[in-house]
Amino acid sequence: MHEPAAGLTAEKIHVWRGDRHVLRGVSFAAEPGRLLHVYGPNGTGKTTLLRVLCGLLRPESGVVRWGTEAIETIRSDYQRAMTYASHEAALKGDLTALENLRYAVGLKRRVADEELRATLERTGVGPCADLPARVLSAGQRRRVAMARVLAMRSALWLLDEPYTNLDAKGGELLTALLDEHAGAGGIALVVAHHALPLAGAVARLELAA
Amino acid sequence: MNVGVARGIWLVLTRELRLGFRRPDQLLQPLVFFLIVTTLFPLALSPLSSMLRAMAPGVLWVAALLASLLSMETLFKADADDGTLEQLALSAQPLGAIVVAKTIAHWLVSGAALVAMSPLVATALSVPERALPTMLASLALGTLTLSWLGAIGAGLTVGLRRGGVLLSLIVLPLAMPLLIFGASATDRAIGGEDPAGALYFLGALCVFTTSLGPLAASAALRITLE
Numbered sequence: 001m002h003e004p005a006a007g008l009t010a011e012k013i014h015v016w017r018g019d020r021h022v023l024r025g026v027s028f029a030a031e032p033g034r035l036l037h038v039y040g041p042n043g044t045g046k047t048t049l050l051r052v053l054c055g056l057l058r059p060e061s062g063v064v065r066w067g068t069e070a071i072e073t074i075r076s077d078y079q080r081a082m083t084y085a086s087h088e089a090a091l092k093g094d095l096t097a098l099e100n101l102r103y104a105v106g107l108k109r110r111v112a113d114e115e116l117r118a119t120l121e122r123t124g125v126g127p128c129a130d131l132p133a134r135v136l137s138a139g140q141r142r143r144v145a146m147a148r149v150l151a152m153r154s155a156l157w158l159l160d161e162p163y164t165n166l167d168a169k170g171g172e173l174l175t176a177l178l179d180e181h182a183g184a185g186g187i188a189l190v191v192a193h194h195a196l197p198l199a200g201a202v203a204r205l206e207l208a209a
Numbered sequence: 210m211n212v213g214v215a216r217g218i219w220l221v222l223t224r225e226l227r228l229g230f231r232r233p234d235q236l237l238q239p240l241v242f243f244l245i246v247t248t249l250f251p252l253a254l255s256p257l258s259s260m261l262r263a264m265a266p267g268v269l270w271v272a273a274l275l276a277s278l279l280s281m282e283t284l285f286k287a288d289a290d291d292g293t294l295e296q297l298a299l300s301a302q303p304l305g306a307i308v309v310a311k312t313i314a315h316w317l318v319s320g321a322a323l324v325a326m327s328p329l330v331a332t333a334l335s336v337p338e339r340a341l342p343t344m345l346a347s348l349a350l351g352t353l354t355l356s357w358l359g360a361i362g363a364g365l366t367v368g369l370r371r372g373g374v375l376l377s378l379i380v381l382p383l384a385m386p387l388l389i390f391g392a393s394a395t396d397r398a399i400g401g402e403d404p405a406g407a408l409y410f411l412g413a414l415c416v417f418t419t420s421l422g423p424l425a426a427s428a429a430l431r432i433t434l435e
């Protein structure tokens with residue numbers, strides 16, 4: 001199902017935001033099948049790190065590699081292998097949940113509506129597929145975003161606080177999906193404030209103030 | 210299976226049009242503005258048809274320019290606000306292709322709609338029928354050029370809180386040649402003269418902005434996304 005996964009490595013990432021030295025030499029390596037839990041107090045650059053890793057933000061120094069290549073040099077291949085979910089659900093309120101997925105996933109790979117409906121079903125928002133996203137609750141929007149991550153079928157997931165707004169069942173579902181993803185040889189970086197109750201091995205990456 | 214650039218452009222284009230038609234109020238706002246501004250002039254100046262005919266090119270073009278400005282700010286702003294712009298930028302499609310699709314969609318729902326409505330306004334300003342083809346052609350070229358200028362400006366200002374004012378300050382000076390040649394083409398056609406020279410110039414501007422616009426706007430967006 002996944003493309004053959006490469007590893008994600010970050011080497012001495014430094015980012016300044018104005019005068020603030022947000023990321024101070026962050027390094028890690030995540031090989032296929034690995035879940036990485038990124039944690040730390042507010043304002044220590046967790047979101048910034050994820051934006052660097054997905055290529056939206058260029059670090060002042062340091063390099064992010066997918067396999068052996070720096071991600072800037074293989075931009076479109078890397079983007080195909082990677083899915084980023086920001087802390088907002090990133091849905092168009094005027095489009096239905098299904099349309100949101102159709103346009104977001106459709107740009108990365110050809111996908112049929114039936115498959116997208118099945119994915120929405122899986123994350124527990126099947127009945128909302130034809131409702132405009134603006135009428136959904138925050139938790140339902142989060143589940144639609146989860147369906148989008150699943151439907152992308154990427155080897156690498158970069159998830160920024162994916163547990164926010166989810167109820168207990170939703171949290172369990174996300175945990176199960178993460179375990180399944182790692183079991184299939186995928187990599188996931190998860191920003192979360194609590195310990196991840198995952199079955200598989202979780203590496204922890206602490207960002208200090 | 211990978212998605213080609215052409216299919217990517219088509220998907221974004223249909224997405225934009227669908228979003229546009231789900232929000233008819235935003236679609237109609239520039240058009241209604243265009244109608245109202247052009248009807249204000251005869252009321253304020255004089256309803257003499259000779260007078261109307263003389264000022265018609267200027268009124269049409271200034272109103273079209275201002276109406277286009279109204280809808281420009283929303284080009285990337287809405288997507289930036291809800292986070293979907295990041296998703297588009299990370300969609301494995303070239304950012305330039307996404308900009309092309311969004312700008313063409315923007316032109317179809319604002320510029321092209323305005324062009325389609327302009328004969329009505331022109332008739333009200335007693336523009337003779339023989340000048341209509343030239344007026345339509347010049348407005349079509351002009352609004353498309355404006356959409357590209359707007360895309361560059363909107364890309365630069367999308368991260369700012371009150372980007373609208375700055376956007377006008379960036380775009381309006383660049384739009385001066387359009388106003389001059391567009392109004393002159395229409396004016397010459399009304400007077401029964403040959404408007405080809407001005408139309409060629411508008412065509413050249415349109416080709417120029419269409420070829421460089423996607424590059425400039427995607428570079429601007431990339432900076433803003435950081």
